Amino acid sequence: ETGVTQSPTHLIKTRGQQVTLRCSSQSGHNTVSWYQQALGQGPQFIFQYYREEENGRGNFPPRFSGLQFPNYSSELNVNALELDDSALYLCASSLVSADTQYFGPGTRLTVL
Amino acid sequence: DQQVKQNSPSLSVQEGRISILNCDYTNSMFDYFLWYKKYPAEGPTFLISISSIKDKNEDGRFTVFLNKSAKHLSLHIVPSQPGDSAVYFCAASLNAGGTSYGKLTFGQGTILTVHP
Numbered sequence: 001e002t003g004v005t006q007s008p009t010h011l012i013k014t015r016g017q018q019v020t021l022r023c024s025s026q027s028g029h030n031t032v033s034w035y036q037q038a039l040g041q042g043p044q045f046i047f048q049y050y051r052e053e054e055n056g057r058g059n060f061p062p063r064f065s066g067l068q069f070p071n072y073s074s075e076l077n078v079n080a081l082e083l084d085d086s087a088l089y090l091c092a093s094s095l096v097s098a099d100t101q102y103f104g105p106g107t108r109l110t111v112l
Numbered sequence: 113d114q115q116v117k118q119n120s121p122s123l124s125v126q127e128g129r130i131s132i133l134n135c136d137y138t139n140s141m142f143d144y145f146l147w148y149k150k151y152p153a154e155g156p157t158f159l160i161s162i163s164s165i166k167d168k169n170e171d172g173r174f175t176v177f178l179n180k181s182a183k184h185l186s187l188h189i190v191p192s193q194p195g196d197s198a199v200y201f202c203a204a205s206l207n208a209g210g211t212s213y214g215k216l217t218f219g220q221g222t223i224l225t226v227h228p
Contacts, residue, residue: 042218
């Protein structure tokens with residue numbers, strides 16, 4: 001059984017650019033959630049996808065968007081990057097939407 | 113509005129002793145609580161959880177206590193080991209009237225250091 005994987009590990013972008021982060025959920029899990037963790041803070045919920053539909057969203061602007069694919073993998077897209085978007089982006093999968101979430105190693109995004 | 117708070121940024125404990133990590137929450141609708149451990153350059157690892165219908169849950173060296181009236185939970189690690197040194201996050205979620213989704217609200221984390 002493979003765990004949650006994320007790519008890339010690290011990414012450097014400049015302000016105004018767009019970025020796509022990828023996540024493969026744990027085998028058998030149909031729900032993927034995305035979190036942003038700023039330095040010294042706990043993870044903040046961005047949104048969740050369940051069976052390819054957005055199933056809840058946190059306080060993030062529309063330039064944060066996502067997709068879930070039929071194999072339950074997911075993408076997080078961020079447009080018009082700002083300096084404050086620099087953070088660790090974590091993906092978590094769960095068996096169903098309200099079950100315990102298991103996290104991937106994260107993607108470290110730096111916006112210059 | 114910080115709905116989940118971990119007021120101790122750090123905790124230092126001697127190997128073999130008990131580590132007690134604390135967490136307070138403000139939203140009385142939270143009904144499921146979790147603890148995660150995080151090492152540098154890794155994602156959070158699930159440790160233990162507790163439903164609001166219980167006041168205690170044990171798993172090996174880890175025990176979580178929930179005091180709903182005080183809106184407080186704690187994680188006890190006995191005995192503490194140097195490998196337990198990590199950042200510990202508590203998290204809470206709520207099941208909104210059956211259309212539940214697992215949005216987790218995290219505390220800021222507590223850095224636990226266990227000295228040999």
